[in-house]
Amino acid sequence: MSKLVMRQEWHALLFLHWEISPESVQSRLPEGLVVDTFEDKTYLGLVPFTMRNVRPVWAPAMPWLSHFHETNVRVYVKDTSGRAGVYFFSLEAANPIAVELARTLFKLPYHWAKMEISPATSYSSKRLSHPPLPAHCHISYSLQHVLEQRTAAPNTLEHFLIERYTLFSVSGKQLFAGRVAHPPYQFQKAILHSIDQSLTHAAGFPLDTPPLLAHYSGGVKVDVFGLEPV
Template identity: 40%
Template sequence: MLPTTDQRLAAREPDGKASLAFLQHWEHLLLLHWKVDPQLIQDTLPPGLHVDLAEDSAWLSIVPFVMNWARPRRLPALPLLSHFLELNVRTYVYDDNGVPGVWFYSLDCSSGPAVWIARKFFKLPYFQARMKAAITDDVHYTCRRADRYGGAPYGSYRLSVFRYGGQGQIRIPEPDTLPFFLLERYYFYAWDDGKLRRGQVAHSPYRYQEADVATFDTIPLCLDDLPLPSTPPDAKHYVDKVKVDVYGLQ
């Protein structure tokens, strides 16, 4: 059974099962989403996770953004750790108890220390990348992964390029809509030595716009051995900024 609306809304509130670990600001988020065959996604998931569906489809998303003021609880912002770029590839899932969340296939990051911390303490598939973002009237964002964990140098992967901004009315996702399904995600899952674990983030609901995308790239999907879409994104969202609390793994 898919999660109910009440279960999706309940995920917004911290469940009290883990301690607050990090404070972060996520800024200039582009969220590109494609419909995908559900069985294809289910075949990539670890035991205990199930593909979540909207419009009878699974969904894959590419999400580049700027991370600012990331810091451990009770500590100030730190050089190389607090301001960096990140790009994730994700899908939408729920566990055996119906708790909705996201499953990350990869998270590219421009900060080496942040990559180490995320792999060590959150068991997430972070990768070192060479990344830039020029922010003027729009965002010009580039990413080239350096797979330190597989030995590939920066030059082994093609450059991914995104140019984007927001357009139109600013909205808050309404329950039982596609933006709510794609944006209102407060749990993430990780696979840790044969065990499924879960972390939580807390923030106010996204204030989103439709994204105006001049350039996008699907290379991140290719790097994760996922199918390349033959069509433009089925949904595109832009979020200017949001403050986020990150809790430890359960």
């Protein structure tokens, strides 16, 4: 069993999802992972949010390192034992030190980016380190505040997309799994007003249509466990 290594808070999460072909995902996955589907369909997610109080379990939060914006481009997968999780094709973080630490500790494809987030209103990102392609994202959205936030019911599409507690990463030919723990998301539907983005293009998925689904969560407190070889 892996050890608890970090504590974090994730705030103002916007979950955007496109339906894509399972074949387009499977062809891009490392050995040991297979695409996960819901009713024979799979999805690509673009998820901007704000990280707060990011710290090792043995240290307090540090203002210059522990608070920053982040976004990821992710797909839904299983390992050969059937364990469900996410695989990231790219992650942006608005802190270059956090980028280097995450690349080293969690074997994840982070990029340094300039970001601005106005919770429940807008999100903007421009990648500053950009091999092989530059990437940007500008989103305007709102919430239907008359709707109460809820948790995702088991065996629903929302649960399939949002309630994921394992990440997979790869270094060389070695596949790793990392576990997180947090309460179920309280979420609601978001209303997307506009989106101009090339993050999915830079990740190898040239999507030019608006996302099919948009959800918003105020956030959760998260325990992060160390990587284990799969």
